[in-house]
Amino acid sequence: MTKQIDFSTFSSIKIGPVVDVEVIDTIAAYPDVTLLGGANNLLIAPNPPKLAMLGKNFDFIHEDESHLYIGGATMSGKILSYAKRHDIAHFELMQKLPGTLGGMVKMNAGLKEWEIFNHLIAMRTEHGWIQKKDITYGYRKTHFEGIVFEAKFEKIKGFDTSLLAMFRQFRDNQPHLPSAGSCFKNPDHRYAGKLLDDVGLKGATVGNMAFSQSHANFLVNLGGGTYEEAITLIEEAKRRVFEKYGIDLELEIKILGHKI
Template identity: 45%
Template sequence: MIDFSRYLSLKIGSILPVSIIDDYAYDKNLRIIGFGYNLLVSPQAKNLAILSDRFDYIKEGLGFIEIGASTRSTKAYKYFLDNDLGGLEFIGSLPGSIGGLVKMNAGMKEFEIKNTLDSVCIDGDWISIEDLDFSYRRTSINGVIFAARFKKIKGFNQKLLDLFSQMRKVQPKTLSCGSCFKNPVGDYAGRLIEAVGMKGFYINGVGFSDKHANFLVNVSRGIADYDSAIKVIELANKKVFDNFGIEMEKEVIILE
């Protein structure tokens, strides 16, 4: 059992049963929750699962670094830093598991997972990135990610850290699940949310940060709940569509 009001980064949820996956043979109905970042889980959600610690590792191969899917991004970042390897400098600013970051092709601006990725272990089979569809905050991956291999690029770029630090300064420090919506082509979700008056708008303590309009935050832990989060997300989407004709795509993952 996991108490999602403690487990999720947004600190909203109920106590639900969660299975542990320890090998490639698993119930295909199970849904991986990772470390609970950028995630909302309904009180009625079923078939939830996490990967066991067996998939928390980092090892070197010929021309690549293999990282288990349940390895934290901070651990992978430190490995690349300590071993003077480039390409993943940005993940030090992105909380979560390697599996989760690969699944959503996570990134910051033009820096994203696919740029350094070599191949992904999906349901036990290694598949080259060339045979997978990666786009802005999206992949074609449907199975469970057990590990990923990244190109071994010599030279950690320290100069990028200042850029990522500046980008983090505009992000709220309160309980958050990160960006709620993906940026529409040619525009920014935060600008649209602010333009329709939703910046700093909350329902029962959950809503869009007054520091960064696209960040879904919880400013009243213990009061905010799943239904309130869904209401505020749907309201923002409706207002943006009514005013701009844009149907925003959610970046936050909702497990109903």
């Protein structure tokens, strides 16, 4: 089954073509597709690769006495609500991490030192269950083959409302305009936003795209922004930071259909 998606409305940055996307409802290998989550950290090129997304069969939350099992298509907001309702700890960060569970596991999403892998036990791909100890992962990255159909987490009582409030403050300075979240990963012992500010790109615009005036590491759509304008700003940022500091900024957003 396929589903037609207009990425100019579906993606968080509000850029992209209308594309037929395959909907996956069974656990199997899908070697020729690029998997989508909630499209919250994606920039889609005019001619993207073949795309797919997990269907409703993978939108679930189950639990036993000591574990929580979450489907790869389950949205972060649903996970947060469930954890709060059932007094389960360590999912408070979901408040500020929009997207699907599978996408968040794939990029080891997080807020500073709090990240998805902290309390992950295992994940299920088309190759079966893989234990966390057998997965290579780090800051906003993982290395494994396959699709995250389901993940298993520790179930610990004690949803922390004070932690929820702290996470809310973490990102109060985020712009409210459409964006794909943080554009670049923070280099070791540096902040990407500060580097972009230092090279004069805070508030810089190309057409209807800009690096936000409130947070330089957010590439925002001012209204009607295009893929080409976004790429121009990204390439300019990488060039300026490398020329001034010798730092090759690594993208945190994922670009489908173009290599930077």
